[in-house]
Amino acid sequence: TQMTLVYLVCSVGLAACGLVPNMLILSRWFVHKRGLAVGILLMGSSLGGARFLLIVRPALVEDGWRAAVTLIALVGGAMMPVVPGICQT
Numbered sequence: 001t002q003m004t005l006v007y008l009v010c011s012v013g014l015a016a017c018g019l020v021p022n023m024l025i026l027s028r029w030f031v032h033k034r035g036l037a038v039g040i041l042l043m044g045s046s047l048g049g050a051r052f053l054l055i056v057r058p059a060l061v062e063d064g065w066r067a068a069v070t071l072i073a074l075v076g077g078a079m080m081p082v083v084p085g086i087c088q089t
Contacts, residue, residue: 026041055072056072
C-alpha cells in the first residue's frame, strides 16, 4: 500500500510539473517556429536527464552533495540568459 502511494504521488508530481505544462506554455508562447520549439523541448528534456548524471556524479563523489547542488545551480544560472534570446524568435 505504501509503495503504491509513493508511486501515485510521484506520478501526480511528474504530471503537474513535467512535460504537459511545458507543452501548454510552449504552444501558447510560440506562434512562429512552434515545431522547432517543441522539438527543442522534447530533445532537451531527454538529453538533460542523460547529461545530468555525467555532470553531477564527479562533484558528488569527490566533494559531496553540497558541491553537486551548487554545480547544478551554477549550470542552471548560466543557462538563464540564453532563454530570452531564444524566445524572441
